[in-house]
Amino acid sequence: MTRWRPVRLARAHDETPGSRTLVFDAPGWPGHLPGQHVDVRLTATDGYTARRSYSLAGAVGVELTVERIDDGEVSPYLTDQLRVGDQVEIRGPIGGWFVWRPAAAPVLLVSGGAGIVPMMAMIRARREAGVDTPFHLVHSLRSPDRLHYASELLRPDPGVRVSLLYTREAPGGHPRPPGRLTAADLDPPGAACFVCGPTDFVEAAADLLVGLGHDPGVIRTERFGPSGS
Numbered sequence: 001m002t003r004w005r006p007v008r009l010a011r012a013h014d015e016t017p018g019s020r021t022l023v024f025d026a027p028g029w030p031g032h033l034p035g036q037h038v039d040v041r042l043t044a045t046d047g048y049t050a051r052r053s054y055s056l057a058g059a060v061g062v063e064l065t066v067e068r069i070d071d072g073e074v075s076p077y078l079t080d081q082l083r084v085g086d087q088v089e090i091r092g093p094i095g096g097w098f099v100w101r102p103a104a105a106p107v108l109l110v111s112g113g114a115g116i117v118p119m120m121a122m123i124r125a126r127r128e129a130g131v132d133t134p135f136h137l138v139h140s141l142r143s144p145d146r147l148h149y150a151s152e153l154l155r156p157d158p159g160v161r162v163s164l165l166y167t168r169e170a171p172g173g174h175p176r177p178p179g180r181l182t183a184a185d186l187d188p189p190g191a192a193c194f195v196c197g198p199t200d201f202v203e204a205a206a207d208l209l210v211g212l213g214h215d216p217g218v219i220r221t222e223r224f225g226p227s228g229s
């Protein structure tokens with residue numbers, strides 16, 4: 001396991017009303033593959049520590065997007081308390097399976113809520129690599145104000161198709177009525193599949209993909225369940 005590394009918050013902005021993107025100054029960061037995550041460790045003055053996992057959102061550098069869980073221990077601190085210049089520790093990059101490496105095979109990304117974070121890293125890495133691999137992002141979110149990376153995702157990116165599925169409230173004129181992910185929202189077999197989000201979302205999406213005939217061996221999943229020590 002890699003060592004803990006002190007990093008300082010360099011800049012931050014609200015991503016949605018409930019989430020914040022944090023960019024850390026991480027000297028000596030070795031780089032990472034899109035889809036990998038880091039563990040973040042907080043240490044209180046009395047020595048108590050808490051650690052949680054967060055996906056890397058950028059193609060380069062240490063950028064995280066944290067969704068606030070109101071009764072959570074770590075996420076409200078990261079979204080509401082951490083100030084530019086403050087230090088935390090991170091360990092990583094972690095993960096070797098849920099990663100995208102530039103390849104020709106089409107890619108289907110299926111995310112729910114904050115599960116979009118590693119998908120954004122993959123879309124950014126695709127752009128950075130200058131490849132034309134077809135990507136289709138199918139993203140499930142509660143309502144329009146919950147869209148992470150909105151300006152970037154809504155901007156045309158040749159070869160990247162974005163399908164937004166609203167579960168509670170869709171914007172006026174949206175072609176699909178609000179509702180949960182169904183098989184009709186997904187593509188037929190032929191793509192490398194990445195699925196990320198809350199555990200129940202990931203399980204439902206993976207079942208739908210298998211039901212459509214996708215080979216379970218090409219479906220990579222990442223569950224954003226509780227991750228504390």
Ligand SMILES: Cc1cc2nc3c(=O)[nH]c(=O)nc-3n(C[C@H](O)[C@H](O)[C@H](O)COP(=O)(O)OP(=O)(O)OC[C@H]3O[C@@H](n4cnc5c(N)ncnc54)[C@H](O)[C@@H]3O)c2cc1C
Nearest residue numbers: 052053054055065066067072073074075114117224226227
């Ligand atoms: C590999 C991996 C990558 C992750 N990447 C991200 C990321 O990019 N962005 C991000 O915001 N989160 C991510 N998570 C989730 C993150 O690690 C924490 O679990 C989350 O921030 C909650 O921590 P907390 O200390 O605030 O809540 P806790 O104090 O751990 O939990 C408080 C309450 O919320 C529930 N809870 C915990 N986690 C979640 C959750 N994810 N969804 C709903 N309820 C929850 C708990 O069961 C508990 O009831 C990732 C998790 C994993 C395993």
